[in-house]
Amino acid sequence: MFKSKKACSLVWAGAALSLVLGGTWVGVAVAAPPGAAKVKAPYAQAAAVVNADGSVNRSKGIEAVTHPKTGHYCVELEDKDLDIRNLVPSATLQYTSFEYGVRISMWPHPECGTRADTFLVITGKTGVWTDQSFSFVVA
Numbered sequence: 001m002f003k004s005k006k007a008c009s010l011v012w013a014g015a016a017l018s019l020v021l022g023g024t025w026v027g028v029a030v031a032a033p034p035g036a037a038k039v040k041a042p043y044a045q046a047a048a049v050v051n052a053d054g055s056v057n058r059s060k061g062i063e064a065v066t067h068p069k070t071g072h073y074c075v076e077l078e079d080k081d082l083d084i085r086n087l088v089p090s091a092t093l094q095y096t097s098f099e100y101g102v103r104i105s106m107w108p109h110p111e112c113g114t115r116a117d118t119f120l121v122i123t124g125k126t127g128v129w130t131d132q133s134f135s136f137v138v139a
Contacts, residue, residue, distance in 0.1 A: 045087070046077050046138040049094070050121075052131040061138070066112075071129025073121045074112035075136055083116045084108065087138050091121055094133040100124055102134055 037058040041047040046061030054067025063076040077084075084106065091102045105112075105120035112118040124130035 041137070044137050044139060045079070045082065046136075048075065048136045050075070050134055050136060052133045054131075057133075062136075063117075067131075068111055069129075070131055071122055071124040072111060073123070073134075074118050075121055076112075076115070076118045077138070080117050082138075084119050085116070089119055089136065089138050091134050091136045093123060094135060096132050100130065100132060102132070 039047060039058045039060050041060045044060060046059075048059035048062045048065065049057040050065050050073060051057055054065055054073055056062065056065050061078045063078040065076070066074045068074060085108075089104050089106075091104055093100055093102050100123065103122045105122075108114045108116050108118070109120040112120050119136075121134065121136060122129060123132035123134060
């Protein structure tokens with residue numbers, strides 16, 4: 001890509017400097033949900049570790065998580081320009097047996113206010129929803 005090592009080094013140095021300066025500025029403007037630690041997830045648009053009660057353990061790019069009923073979680077993205085119909089989410093249950101599953105609604109769901117920036121995540125077994133902690137990532 002670059003014809004000389006010097007040009008490549010200058011590009012990488014500039015990228016590193018912009019990350020340090022930009023990261024400091026962005027860190028002030030972006031807030032994690034109350035009680036949540038911010039995480040580094042450089043290749044994710046949004047990510048979170050959500051406890052069974054709906055509280056957020058740590059996150060990036062998540063505005064809030066609500067827990068409207070047993071086994072149902074509404075994960076609201078911080079970036080309101082993101083539309084869940086155009087994203088690729090993934091969720092994994094934490095500390096549970098293989099008989100339970102996790103499902104993600106790929107369209108705005110009425111249970112979460114039919115918002116285009118909010119995913120509905122459901123945990124448990126079909127018809128027997130249970131509160132489960134999970135990790136959530138949007139690539």
